């Protein structure tokens with residue numbers, strides 16, 4: 053046998069950091085879950101029980117907390133790059149570090165019409181995600197994204213004109229519910245080093261803000277002919293809004309809501325234009341995926 057793939061580290065490192073503004077008394081919080089996976093000259097730890105090459109996963113966890121104390125943890129693209137860069141610079145036998153970050157939502161409460169200085173709530177399980185790979189001599193590649201943004205529109209979606217044959221049962225519709233859980237990602241140009249990442253830091257929050265706003269606005273405003281066409285429009289706009297982004301990808305489940313025919317009960321009309329009561333479907337679901345790049 054031979055080792056054909058090896059990557060190890062600490063997953064599910066939960067990390068919270070608070071910033072306290074002494075002057076205003078306003079506090080801000082960030083909560084994230086971090087995964088670190090290292091690659092390098094580590095084969096002998098697998099093949100020969102040679103632990104001398106192992107930077108223990110606990111060490112990786114401790115390092116993550118120390119770096120969080122010593123550095124900004126936002127934007128997550130910056131922190132992921134700092135963590136990844138640390139490992140390839142500190143250990144000469146480690147040649148690549150993969151750092152994934154999930155940022156959880158703590159939205160500041162508005163109390164008595166004013167932003168509360170130190171109280172927050174979890175407005176949805178939507179997360180902001182980052183995957184960074186720091187590779188020795190090859191720079192830092194970063195994929196940013198949105199995950200778990202659950203949306204629904206009660207009309208403004210159609211699906212007709214699709215291929216029909218003896219296997220097709222789906223009726224055409226000019227007015228349907230559309231619901232999906234957005235998983236979107238955008239790939240940045242490869243950064244030469246940590247310094248270059250630091251030189252564009254504001255672009256990361258700007259891109260996430262734009263991607264989120266474009267996703268919601270397009271979902272709401274587009275008179276959708278299909279999930280495919282609507283998601284393409286989202287990608288196209290995000291590429292236009294973020295010049296440093298080279299590719300945008302979406303993976304959207306089509307979370308179906310089925311009409312319920314109640315006509316057997318005294319002729320009760322509840323289909324087509326009379327449909328009001330629907331059966332939300334957990335599965336199966338459509339799944340539509342795309343990647344859009346610049347011409």
Ligand SMILES: O=c1[nH]c(=O)c2nn[nH]c2[nH]1
Nearest residue numbers: 211277278279280306338
């Ligand atoms: O938007 C849609 N795209 C599809 O490919 C599809 N297939 N069934 N319903 C669908 N809706």
